[in-house]
Amino acid sequence: MRNFLVRRLIYGIAAVLGGTLIVFGLSRMSGVDPRYLYFSESGYGLSTEQWDRLGRELNLDKPVPVQYVLWLGGVLRGDMGESLTSQRPVTEMLRQRLPNTLKLAFVAWTFGTAVGVPLGVLSAVRRGTAWDYGGRGFALLGQTLPTFWVGIMAILLFSVRLRWLPSGTMGEGFSVRNYVLPAIVLGWLPAAGYMRLTRTSMLDVMDSEFMKLARAKGVASWKVVWKHGFRNAMLAPVTFSALLFVGFITGTVVTETIFSWPGMGRLAADAVFGNDFPVLAGAMLVSVLLYVGVTLLLDIIYALIDPRIGHA
Numbered sequence: 001m002r003n004f005l006v007r008r009l010i011y012g013i014a015a016v017l018g019g020t021l022i023v024f025g026l027s028r029m030s031g032v033d034p035r036y037l038y039f040s041e042s043g044y045g046l047s048t049e050q051w052d053r054l055g056r057e058l059n060l061d062k063p064v065p066v067q068y069v070l071w072l073g074g075v076l077r078g079d080m081g082e083s084l085t086s087q088r089p090v091t092e093m094l095r096q097r098l099p100n101t102l103k104l105a106f107v108a109w110t111f112g113t114a115v116g117v118p119l120g121v122l123s124a125v126r127r128g129t130a131w132d133y134g135g136r137g138f139a140l141l142g143q144t145l146p147t148f149w150v151g152i153m154a155i156l157l158f159s160v161r162l163r164w165l166p167s168g169t170m171g172e173g174f175s176v177r178n179y180v181l182p183a184i185v186l187g188w189l190p191a192a193g194y195m196r197l198t199r200t201s202m203l204d205v206m207d208s209e210f211m212k213l214a215r216a217k218g219v220a221s222w223k224v225v226w227k228h229g230f231r232n233a234m235l236a237p238v239t240f241s242a243l244l245f246v247g248f249i250t251g252t253v254v255t256e257t258i259f260s261w262p263g264m265g266r267l268a269a270d271a272v273f274g275n276d277f278p279v280l281a282g283a284m285l286v287s288v289l290l291y292v293g294v295t296l297l298l299d300i301i302y303a304l305i306d307p308r309i310g311h312a
Helices: 001-028 048-058 064-076 090-123 130-144 147-161 176-206 209-216 221-233 236-250 253-258 264-273 277-305
Strands: none
Touching: 001 064, 001 277, 064 147, 064 277, 090 130, 090 176, 090 236, 090 253, 090 277, 130 176, 147 176, 147 253, 176 221, 176 236, 176 253, 209 253, 221 236, 253 264, 264 277
16 A cells, blocks of 8 residues: 555656646747746837846746746745736735635535436436436536536526526625526536446446345345445546546636636636736646645545555
8 A cells, every 4th residue: 555655646746747847838838038928018118138137037047947947946935926917926816716716616516426426326226217318318418518508598597587696706705696506507517427427337336246146135225226336336436526626626717707706717717818827827737736636635545445456
């Protein structure tokens, strides 16, 4: 087990370093002086002294490997530079936006898990019945309807026509009404994925010999399904669940834009449109760290669920 975790930790550190190389390389691979990226006016109006001073501040007078080491040192100290549009520290902006995305991601993840997993189990247990066809229809709609269209239609129906729910924004404090539409829109596609994945895993397990033996011994039906079947079929849903939660945090651009949610996704979208490279680089680094951290946690859960993995 210890050797397994040490290997995974080394792989995680290597992945983080690789991510920082990619982020840093974005400002160098374009072939344009990075100073043009930091000023929307492409350097016009700057005197020669100001241009040279900016180069020294960005360490452009040093070799590229040295620039990367100095930039990485600043990141490790929590210094990701300042936003070009708001002139605020990037670290402060990420610290303010990340909790908002975490709240929405947790609610959407809870919705997707609570709907998709039981529906997948029910569809597998009632294979070929109306429950099965209904669950597969739900999954089909969830995986084919575009998120932006579902969000717009939800606002049109429940906010404009029926006036049941607010059309957007986070609101003050924690109001359930503000979370309903964005959480369902964000969680519908993952719920459909949960359903299909859980159904497939359960069908594979239910045809196995130990399930037939449990039924032959007279074990209660609910124990056969949940204690014996679901426990052995949960490896794939657990993988999907962990990566899904991180995907919510880093990939909520469409949902947060539609519902005017002040989170990481909307911040990254605004950074792209405003050519705000420091903010975009900071958001990408947070994404890399979250993915690597969750993957490492997922490896530990794997080893606990299946001891054979820990001895691999």
